[in-house]
Amino acid sequence: MGAVPDPLPAPDVTLADLGEFGLIDRVARIVREVAPGEDVLVGPGDDAAVLRVRKGHVVVSTDLMVEGRHFRKDWADAVDVGHRAAAQNLSDINAMGGRATWLTVGFAAPPTLPARWALDFVRGFAEECAEVGAGVVGGDVTSSEKIAIAVTVIGSCAVSPVLRSGAQAGDVVALRGRQGWAAGGLAVLGRGFRSPRVLVDAYRRPQPPYDAGAVAAEAGATAMIDVSDGLLADAAHVARASGVGIDITSATLEVPDPLVAVASATGADPLSFVLGGGDDHALLATFPAGSGLPDDWLRIGAVTEPGPHGPAVTVDGSPYDGSVGWTHF
Amino acid sequence: MGAVPDPLPAPDVTLADLGEFGLIDRVARIVREVAPGEDVLVGPGDDAAVLRVRKGHVVVSTDLMVEGRHFRKDWADAVDVGHRAAAQNLSDINAMGGRATWLTVGFAAPPTLPARWALDFVRGFAEECAEVGAGVVGGDVTSSEKIAIAVTVIGSCAVSPVLRSGAQAGDVVALRGRQGWAAGGLAVLGRGFRSPRVLVDAYRRPQPPYDAGAVAAEAGATAMIDVSDGLLADAAHVARASGVGIDITSATLEVPDPLVAVASATGADPLSFVLGGGDDHALLATFPAGSGLPDDWLRIGAVTEPGPHGPAVTVDGSPYDGSVGWTHF
Numbered sequence: 078m079g080a081v082p083d084p085l086p087a088p089d090v091t092l093a094d095l096g097e098f099g100l101i102d103r104v105a106r107i108v109r110e111v112a113p114g115e116d117v118l119v120g121p122g123d124d125a126a127v128l129r130v131r132k133g134h135v136v137v138s139t140d141l142m143v144e145g146r147h148f149r150k151d152w153a154d155a156v157d158v159g160h161r162a163a164a165q166n167l168s169d170i171n172a173m174g175g176r177a178t179w180l181t182v183g184f185a186a187p188p189t190l191p192a193r194w195a196l197d198f199v200r201g202f203a204e205e206c207a208e209v210g211a212g213v214v215g216g217d218v219t220s221s222e223k224i225a226i227a228v229t230v231i232g233s234c235a236v237s238p239v240l241r242s243g244a245q246a247g248d249v250v251a252l253r254g255r256q257g258w259a260a261g262g263l264a265v266l267g268r269g270f271r272s273p274r275v276l277v278d279a280y281r282r283p284q285p286p287y288d289a290g291a292v293a294a295e296a297g298a299t300a301m302i303d304v305s306d307g308l309l310a311d312a313a314h315v316a317r318a319s320g321v322g323i324d325i326t327s328a329t330l331e332v333p334d335p336l337v338a339v340a341s342a343t344g345a346d347p348l349s350f351v352l353g354g355g356d357d358h359a360l361l362a363t364f365p366a367g368s369g370l371p372d373d374w375l376r377i378g379a380v381t382e383p384g385p386h387g388p389a390v391t392v393d394g395s396p397y398d399g400s401v402g403w404t405h406f
Numbered sequence: 407m408g409a410v411p412d413p414l415p416a417p418d419v420t421l422a423d424l425g426e427f428g429l430i431d432r433v434a435r436i437v438r439e440v441a442p443g444e445d446v447l448v449g450p451g452d453d454a455a456v457l458r459v460r461k462g463h464v465v466v467s468t469d470l471m472v473e474g475r476h477f478r479k480d481w482a483d484a485v486d487v488g489h490r491a492a493a494q495n496l497s498d499i500n501a502m503g504g505r506a507t508w509l510t511v512g513f514a515a516p517p518t519l520p521a522r523w524a525l526d527f528v529r530g531f532a533e534e535c536a537e538v539g540a541g542v543v544g545g546d547v548t549s550s551e552k553i554a555i556a557v558t559v560i561g562s563c564a565v566s567p568v569l570r571s572g573a574q575a576g577d578v579v580a581l582r583g584r585q586g587w588a589a590g591g592l593a594v595l596g597r598g599f600r601s602p603r604v605l606v607d608a609y610r611r612p613q614p615p616y617d618a619g620a621v622a623a624e625a626g627a628t629a630m631i632d633v634s635d636g637l638l639a640d641a642a643h644v645a646r647a648s649g650v651g652i653d654i655t656s657a658t659l660e661v662p663d664p665l666v667a668v669a670s671a672t673g674a675d676p677l678s679f680v681l682g683g684g685d686d687h688a689l690l691a692t693f694p695a696g697s698g699l700p701d702d703w704l705r706i707g708a709v710t711e712p713g714p715h716g717p718a719v720t721v722d723g724s725p726y727d728g729s730v731g732w733t734h735f
Contacts, residue, residue: 118463119569125467125502125559127567134447135457135464137543139558141512143550173456183470183512183556214466221472227512227556229468238456240448 086192092220093188100195100218107199117179117214126214128179134234138169144224152266155194157281159201161356162226165305167209168285168358170232172303174239174294180206181215183227188220198226209287236294239362244300244319248363250378251370252330253293254286255279256308257347260354261336264343273335285358289371293362296371301362307355309390309397312378315361316388322381324391325352329377352397415521421549422517429524429547436528455543457508463563467498473553481595484523486610488530490685491555494634496538497614497687499561501632503568503623509535510544512556517549527555538616565623568691573629573648577692579707580699581659582622583615584608585637586676589683590665593672602664614687618702622691625700630691636684638719638726641707644690645717651710653720654681658706681726 086095086103095103119127142148142165148158163180170177182202186195195218203213211230261273262280271277285303293301300319304311309325316323332347340347363380364370383389391397415424415432424432448456471477471494477487492509499506511531515524524547532542540559590602591609600606614632622630629648633640638654645652661676669676692709693699712718720726 119567125465125498125504125561125567127502127563127569128464128466130459130462130464132461133459135459137455137457137508137510137558137560139510139512139544139546139556141514141546141548141554141556143514143548143554146549179466181466181468181558183468185470185472185554215468217468217470219470219472220475221554222552223550225470225472225514225550225554225556227468227470227554227558229466229510229556229558231466231560234456238448240456 088191088193090192091188092186092190092192092195095192100192103196107196107203117212126179126181128214131233134238136170136173136175136232136234136238137229138166139227139229140166140169142226150194153281155197156201159198159203160205160282162228163202163205164283164285164358166228166230167206167211167287168303168305170230171285171287171290172239172301172360173232173234174236174290174298174301175232175234176291177206177209177211177230177232179214179231180211181229182213183217185219185221185225187222187224190224234294235291239294239298239301241300241302241315241318244315244321244323244363244380246321246380246382247366248299248380249366249370249376250312250323250325250361250363250380251374252359252361252377253289253374254359255284255357256304256330256359257336257351257354257357258333259283259356260350261339263356264339264345264350268343273338276335276339280356283356283358286360286373289360289373292371293360293374296364297368298362298364301360304357304359304361305355307353308361309352309392310355311361312390315363316383316390319380320383320388322383322389322391323378324381324394325378327393329375331375352392417520417522419521420517421515421519421521421524424521429521432525436525436532455508455510457543460562463567465499465502465504465561465563465567466558467495468556468558469495469498471555471557479523482610484526485530488527488532489534489611491557492531492534493612493614493687495557495559496535496540496616497632497634499559500614500616500619501568501630501689502561502563503565503619503627503630504561504563505620506535506538506540506559506561508543508560509540510558511542512546514548514550514554516551516553519553563623564620568623568627568630570629570631570644570647573644573650573652573692573709575650575709575711576695577628577709578695578699578705579641579652579654579690579692579709580703581688581690581706582618582703583688584613584686585633585659585688586665586680586683586686587662588612588685589679590668592685593674593679594668597672602667605664605668609685612685612687615689615702618689618700621700622689622703625693626697627691627693630689633686633688633690634684636682637690638681638721639684640690641719644692645719648709649712649717651712651718651720652707653710653723654707656722658704660704681721
């Protein structure tokens with residue numbers, strides 16, 4: 078690694094000033110400082126990281142975030158963007174019933190970006206990973222017109238991974254974690270406001286229920302997904318993968334007061350944030366009827382036979398006519 | 407996965423027409439067709455891929471390619487870009503002495519991109535992976551102004567991974583694979599020409615010596631790297647990581663006739679392509695003096711004590727004054 082670099086350059090130092098390898102050295106130092114990671118024999122800096130694995134199942138997921146589409150520098154600071162990027166990926170492993178262990182980060186940015194933004198991002202990212210005991214083991218940096226962040230997360234499962242495809246008619250549909258809060262925060266930010274602060278913070282730094290995925294897997298969850306596209310949109314992923322219908326009972330959904338306030342101010346249905354919002358990374362799972370739900374899971378609906386038009390999601394027995402989350406093109 | 411999609415939409419079908427999930431379905435189908443991958447219990451389509459691992463060392467590497475910087479759509483077709491993107495990553499595992507097994511691909515592109523470009527890219531990518539028996543197990547798609555491709559590759563090592571940091575004074579420096587050809591092709595394309603075809607093809611579809619990394623590891627290589635930034639630049643990575651000097655003997659380097667022709671036409675030193683070029687993904691390794699080199703490795707220099715200014719690379723005993731490869735900012 079050569080001489081130990083100063084991890085925090087002055088605010089006016091750009092990526093171009095720091096250079097690719099100056100950036101890499103500092104990133105590696107932050108990552109080691111925050112959490113070296115378990116079973117990491119070689120971390121960032123070589124052609125590849127070297128990891129010790131035990132015989133078993135490894136789960137892998139990858140995500141790409143693009144500035145302007147997935148985040149805006151004026152809506153969240155770099156540390157928050159780091160937390161969000163990590164949370165989004167850690168949540169995918171949570172949704173398999175697994176435990177995240179190692180992550181890689183690809184970072185593309187304009188040469189004029191202040192280097193501190195990149196390093197603050199890395200720190201937030203590594204801190205979020207450390208919350209579940211995972212470490213950053215590799216990465217890549219390159220230049221681009223807009224910031225793009227590519228994350229791959231690797232984890233392991235103590236029991237069989239819970240897929241999207243295992244839901245069966247008669248199962249209970251349950252939710253764990255805040256849902257709709259981040260969408261409310263995003264709506265607020267999109268209108269140039271900064272409050273209710275609790276919603277803005279929920280958008281900036283999601284709090285996925287990291288402990289809940291493995292617990293649900295052990296409790297016999299038949300299907301599971303993290304709510305990233307939207308509650309109804311992600312329920313539809315489960316419905317399609319499992320070949321079932323899913324009916325959500327709207328009265329069971331929690332609509333917190335701040336969401337009611339935002340909905341009132343923006344002329345929206347508060348329930349639309351809960352049904353359509355996605356960035357909280359709650360877990361949606363199905364459990365066999367009659368088996369109790371693990372702690373803090375909320376029963377919100379039921380798995381049904383597929384409808385006349387195939388697998389679909391309904392709300393209170395009918396198709397929902399509001400927004401059901403986003404797609405990427 | 408629902409109904410089986412037609413994998414090849416008409417040329418005028420864009421990503422926006424196909425939609426995120428239409429694209430994902432087709433990508434998953436191509437990936438399964440080309441090579442399902444070994445020990446893949448769940449491939450693309452769930453929150454994470456599920457992979458069976460044996461106890462041992464796993465190696466992981468990640469790379470980010472951005473349109474206009476790492477590739478141009480008018481310099482290589484989508485299938486070739488796919489081959490290149492995969493080769494670049496497979497080569498990192500090769501450089502550890504490992505065998506690549508699984509890859510993930512993040513793909514960001516404008517909604518107006520013809521969907522066939524994306525699918526051709528995936529096909530080329532998966533085909534290149536299949537050459538070493540590796541499979542694509544996951545991915546993500548999103549929209550962006552320019553195409554960005556994020557790849558993570560996971561592999562395993564039968565023997566201890568060969569790091570950059572193990573070179574010792576007295577070791578032999580050796581090269582395996584074509585070197586400088588892709589840089590020659592790039593120079594030709596950058597001037598609007600398409601020949602010598604052998605160089606252009608070398609740029610469009612590199613031929614890394616995939617079999618050579620594991621062989622070198624078994625033969626006792628003390629350090630190894632793939633030449634992606636440039637021969638001297640990557641030798642400098644080894645020198646720094648190992649705390650040694652590296653001296654390259656220029657007369658040992660092969661300068662093929664087409665490179666001589668291109669250098670003559672462009673007024674360049676043909677050796678500059680070999681010393682500065684990087685996209686061929688040759689392997690550069692060090693071996694203990696006195697131990698024979700594995701087949702097809704070319705002895706090109708020696709590891710020395712670090713010079714008065716620390717670890718550095720010299721050519722014929724002196725600092726090289728030409729281009730030594732690229733950095734990313």
